[in-house]
Amino acid sequence: MSLRTDRVRITGSFKRKEGVSKEEFDNFWLNEHPKLFNSLEVVKKNILKYEQAHANEMVSKALTDSGLTVAPFDAMAIFEASTFDALTEVFTSEEYRKTVGAESIKYFERGGQMFAANFATIIDN
Numbered sequence: 001m002s003l004r005t006d007r008v009r010i011t012g013s014f015k016r017k018e019g020v021s022k023e024e025f026d027n028f029w030l031n032e033h034p035k036l037f038n039s040l041e042v043v044k045k046n047i048l049k050y051e052q053a054h055a056n057e058m059v060s061k062a063l064t065d066s067g068l069t070v071a072p073f074d075a076m077a078i079f080e081a082s083t084f085d086a087l088t089e090v091f092t093s094e095e096y097r098k099t100v101g102a103e104s105i106k107y108f109e110r111g112g113q114m115f116a117a118n119f120a121t122i123i124d125n
Helices: 022-039 041-046 057-065 084-092 094-104
Strands: 008-014 049-054 075-081 113-117
Touching: 008 084, 022 041, 022 049, 022 094, 041 084, 041 094, 075 084, 084 094, 084 113
Parallel strands: none
Antiparallel strands: 008 075, 008 113, 049 075
């Protein structure tokens, strides 16, 4: 087994801004954010895959109640590209900051966490 050399990923984990309802947040994250993100030329040029995860509060509570530690985030995204330079180009571009970044801060707390990684798929049924 080995790490993939043709693709890399950045994951981002985000918290909902105080005062934003879960419904408002989920609607923005699932319906509005992808439209904004996918409309950017820098995204069309560089992103090969974009996936979202939405926190499930009931399952998170059950995990916590069973003694497991649950990450304190409301959403996660996986962004995949051919190189880290391609990913960096997206998230540091003026185009991204002025559109997606500016709109996202209405719903997300500042200080989301990014994790850059080479990866290997172990199971994919």
